[in-house]
Each structure stands twice: as structure tokens, then as C-alpha cells.
Amino acid sequence: MTVTPEQLRALATRAEALTAEVWTLCGNVQTGPAEPGADASAPAAPDPLVSARQAAGLLARAAEELQLAAADLARLQVRPCGLPWGVCPEHGNTLSSQAGVSTCRVCGRTWDHDRLRRPCHEPATWKVIDRAGTVTRMCDGHVLGARAAAGNATFVRLDQEAGSQP
DSSP: OOOOHHHHHHHHHHHHHHHHHHHHHHHTOOOOSOOTTSOTTSOOOOOTTHHHHHHHHHHHHHHHHHHHHHHHHHHHHOOBOOOSSOOBTTTBSOEEEETTEEEETTTOOEESSOGGGSOOOSBOOEEEEOTTOOEEEEOHHHHHHHHHHOTTOEEEEGGGSTTOOO
């Protein structure tokens, strides 16, 4: 079985809900002062819910750790676009290169290398399926050009695809 970031986030959400439930139960129970007429200097009776409150604290910490693990896993699973030419991540096929520097002709952003003639290292965020059924994973910038050029292709955002792993 492959563990996905979505599964870890779901577990974290369940741990958060359990934490809230324990705090609600324990927070509404008062151990209160000693019986009337009892010696005020005597130590208070032990709180029978200390262990439950400690467990709630551990659940809260576990929820945080699960969220961090989900974020780490999501970063590790990101694959680069990999198409053999680079693009502006925001505007697509708008780069020009001169003297080893690439520039977007729309936003003016620059890169200190020839991005246009190197494989794209932007994260793949789309699955594009052409008429023949060929699947290509692309970044946001490459999808801009593909939408214009690939007639009748299907575009699926990877983070919206059920159970996807980019």
C-alpha cells in the first residue's frame, strides 16, 4: 500500500477531532473544592482526568506531526515537468534567451541560465491526455501552450484527481 499526503492529512484531521472531543469532555468536568467542612490545608484530591488531558495533548501533538509528515511526503512526491524546453511558470512559452540569460517577454522575470534550452524543472501539476490516449505530465506554464495546441485533449489537475500522486 502506498501512503499519500491526503491519507496523512485525513488522519491528522481525525486526531484533531479526537483532541477536541477529549478536551470538551474533560473541560466540562469540575473536580471542585473539597467537601464542606474539610481541612483547607489538606492536599486536594487527585484529578481523575489528568491522564485523559495528557492523552489529549499527545493527540494534538500527533495531529501536528501528521500534518508535517503529509507536507514532507507531498514535497518528496513532486515530479518535475521534464519537457525538453523551459517556459515561464506563469506565462508559458514566452521566453527569450540571450548570452545565457532567459527572460519572460510578458513579466520581465529573468533566470541566470538558458532556461529555454534546458529540460523544464517546474513541478508537474497537470495530466494531459491527447486523442490517442497518451498521457503527459506538465507544469502550469507548459499547459498554457498545450491548451492552445492540443485539440480535444483532456486536462486534469493532479491535485484534484482522486487519489493522485503527481
